[in-house]
Amino acid sequence: xxxxxxxxxxxxxxxxxxxxxxxxxxxxxxxxxxxxxxxxxxxxxxxxxxxxxxxxxxxxxxxxxxxxxxxxxxxxxxxxxxxxxxxxxxxxxxxxxxxxxxxxxxxxxxxxxxxxxxxxxxxxxxxxxxxxxxxxxxxxxxxxxxxxxxxxxxxxxxxxxxxxxxxxxxxxxxxxxxxxxxxxxxxxxxxxxxxxxxxxxxxxxxxxxxxxxxxxxxxxxxxxxxxxxxxxxxxxxxxxxxxxxxxxxxxxxxxxxxxx
Amino acid sequence: xxxxxxxxxxxxxxxxxxxxxxxxxxxxxxxxxxxxxxxxxxxxxxxxxxxxxxxxxxxxxxxxxxxxxxxxxxxxxxxxxxxxxxxxxxxxxxxxxxxxxxxxxxxxxxxxxxxxxxxxxxxxxxxxxxxxxxxxxxxxxxxxxxxxxxxxxxxxxxxxxxxxxxxxxxxxxxxxxxxxxxxxxxxxxxxxxxxxxxxxxxxxxxxxxxxxxxxxxxxxxxxxxxxxxxxxxxxxxxxxxxxxxxxxxxxxxxxxxxxxxxxxxxxxxxxxxxxxxxxxxxxxxxxxxxxxxxxxxxxxxxxxxxxxxxxxxxxxxxxxxxxxxxxxxxxxxxxxxxxxxxxxxxxxxxxx
Numbered sequence: 001x002x003x004x005x006x007x008x009x010x011x012x013x014x015x016x017x018x019x020x021x022x023x024x025x026x027x028x029x030x031x032x033x034x035x036x037x038x039x040x041x042x043x044x045x046x047x048x049x050x051x052x053x054x055x056x057x058x059x060x061x062x063x064x065x066x067x068x069x070x071x072x073x074x075x076x077x078x079x080x081x082x083x084x085x086x087x088x089x090x091x092x093x094x095x096x097x098x099x100x101x102x103x104x105x106x107x108x109x110x111x112x113x114x115x116x117x118x119x120x121x122x123x124x125x126x127x128x129x130x131x132x133x134x135x136x137x138x139x140x141x142x143x144x145x146x147x148x149x150x151x152x153x154x155x156x157x158x159x160x161x162x163x164x165x166x167x168x169x170x171x172x173x174x175x176x177x178x179x180x181x182x183x184x185x186x187x188x189x190x191x192x193x194x195x196x197x198x199x200x201x202x203x204x205x206x207x208x209x210x211x212x213x214x215x216x217x218x219x220x221x222x223x224x225x226x227x228x229x230x231x232x233x234x235x236x237x238x239x240x241x242x243x244x245x246x247x248x249x250x251x252x253x254x255x256x257x258x259x260x
Numbered sequence: 261x262x263x264x265x266x267x268x269x270x271x272x273x274x275x276x277x278x279x280x281x282x283x284x285x286x287x288x289x290x291x292x293x294x295x296x297x298x299x300x301x302x303x304x305x306x307x308x309x310x311x312x313x314x315x316x317x318x319x320x321x322x323x324x325x326x327x328x329x330x331x332x333x334x335x336x337x338x339x340x341x342x343x344x345x346x347x348x349x350x351x352x353x354x355x356x357x358x359x360x361x362x363x364x365x366x367x368x369x370x371x372x373x374x375x376x377x378x379x380x381x382x383x384x385x386x387x388x389x390x391x392x393x394x395x396x397x398x399x400x401x402x403x404x405x406x407x408x409x410x411x412x413x414x415x416x417x418x419x420x421x422x423x424x425x426x427x428x429x430x431x432x433x434x435x436x437x438x439x440x441x442x443x444x445x446x447x448x449x450x451x452x453x454x455x456x457x458x459x460x461x462x463x464x465x466x467x468x469x470x471x472x473x474x475x476x477x478x479x480x481x482x483x484x485x486x487x488x489x490x491x492x493x494x495x496x497x498x499x500x501x502x503x504x505x506x507x508x509x510x511x512x513x514x515x516x517x518x519x520x521x522x523x524x525x526x527x528x529x530x531x532x533x534x535x536x537x538x539x540x541x542x543x544x545x546x547x548x549x550x551x552x553x554x555x556x557x558x559x560x561x562x563x564x565x566x567x568x569x570x571x572x573x574x575x576x577x578x579x580x581x582x583x584x585x586x587x588x589x590x591x592x593x594x595x596x597x598x599x600x601x602x603x604x605x606x607x608x609x610x611x612x
Contacts, residue, residue: 038349122450220369
């Protein structure tokens with residue numbers, strides 16, 4: 001099979017499944033081979049997940065983590081998209097703001113934890129603030145780039161058709177920038193999911209990040225730790241698949257035509 | 261000079277620079293060299309965290325360096341109990357000072373360790389905000405109190421006091437926090453109080469924002485929290501080295517209880533060389549009053565541990581009854597009972 005050939009439908013499902021099973025097998029035999037009594041086997045982790053279900057902590061923790069991401073990420077979208085669009089629309093303003101943003105952007109949200117706790121105390125607001133910070137900058141940057149990368153011929157064409165600046169932004173520039181904005185959102189959601197786990201390890205007492213720390217604190221229960229880690233991975237995957245669905249909408253898909 | 265040559269020289273130079281810096285700044289050379297000694301000469305690594313409940317560990321290390329036989333073990337500083345627990349389980353350290361309930365829980369979960377000695381008696385306190393709403397124990401209802409671990413005597417101590425005042429277990433919210441973090445958390449109003457070992461109650465008291473609600477001894481006669489555990493394989497293979505360790509700890513305990521000058525000396529060298537805390541803070545914790553923390557007698561006693569175990573079961577952190585003999589080995593403390601305090605004085609560079 002060459003790299004350009006379209007794989008069959010069954011192949012797209014079966015091969016990843018095979019890789020997953022092989023990985024579990026390697027994991028199992030590495031644990032058995034090393035003779036460790038600390039690190040769990042896949043079967044022990046599975047029992048750990050069942051135990052977490054029975055203790056009725058898994059669903060509330062998942063719900064809490066998702067709620068924090070929804071609020072933090074939602075706020076980042078609500079503030080970041082308009083800001084990014086206007087900065088892209090007014091390059092002069094962007095030149096003023098950009099240096100500050102480039103300084104703030106590389107600061108890991110984890111480094112904000114002490115400040116977040118001082119500002120908001122221990123609890124939901126601190127965690128949500130950290131998620132917001134993690135998601136905000138990638139969204140703004142992708143919006144700015146998206147708008148400034150719109151070919152000027154589109155704008156000129158729009159103007160020739162007599163569109164007002166507002167109509168031009170809403171009907172030409174925004175749709176043209178949308179594919180890049182969606183990529184930024186996807187990136188930002190990934191970061192938000194990374195940050196929620198880290199934030200929950202220090203600032204709150206619920207959620208999947210807290211579940212990892214809570215399992216760590218309960219003595220030699222690394223099966224629960226790995227179980228919580230796996231749940232974080234699976235939910236991260238589901239979120240990513242969800243955003244990828246957005247890319248399939250007709251109004252966005254044109255930007256990805258080369259990939260399909 | 262060609263680009264290739266320049267790149268090579270730069271690469272080699274860079275590698276040499278970071279290797280030197282790494283070797284100078286990061287590598288713990290005594291520990292590395294120790295790993296290359298023959299097994300019979302190898303020193304064990306003992307884990308501790310910067311609380312006065314474990315003061316005998318750095319004191320023993322410091323004084324034994326002046327003795328004829330030299331240092332007994334390699335101390336390694338940790339910042340919290342989860343890290344110590346992981347190092348102990350994975351055999352990165354062979355002995356550790358941990359809280360007693362954690363030792364009982366780990367043994368019940370199948371970790372091969374034994375309690376061989378205590379670290380101290382007393383020296384824990386419940387602290388609340390000075391100008392805060394908690395004036396007495398019943399005011400704790402609905403408040404958030406930090407504890408070092410769910411498996412800690414500090415948590416059980418709080419439960420004992422709550423029981424006396426008729427508070428139910430669920431009425432106080434307890435959060436687990438690394439001991440060095442609690443003082444800052446109290447100052448920042450993130451928690452309403454904490455139950456911790458010294459010097460953190462003293463820290464909050466000295467800085468002026470904390471008030472001691474009660475000392476451990478008020479609700480728990482003969483209170484003990486941190487104890488010394490040793491891995492079973494070390495006990496089996498080299499009982500002599502475990503005995504030397506316990507003897508050293510016993511001698512340090514007796515030395516610390518000889519009076520104020522020794523306490524002040526210990527506050528000075530432990531603060532500067534081991535805990536990285538202000539000596540004035542440790543001096544406060546160790547001398548105001550002198551019996552705020554006590555370092556003798558330190559032999560493990562069945563009654564103390566049975567009470568801890570029963571409290572653990574009552575508060576839901578232990579699910580099976582485990583006997584004193586399953587998690588302790590008292591032969592080392594028995595043999596150490598004849599030890600005398602170190603003969604060591606500040607300024608005289610010899611000890612025996």
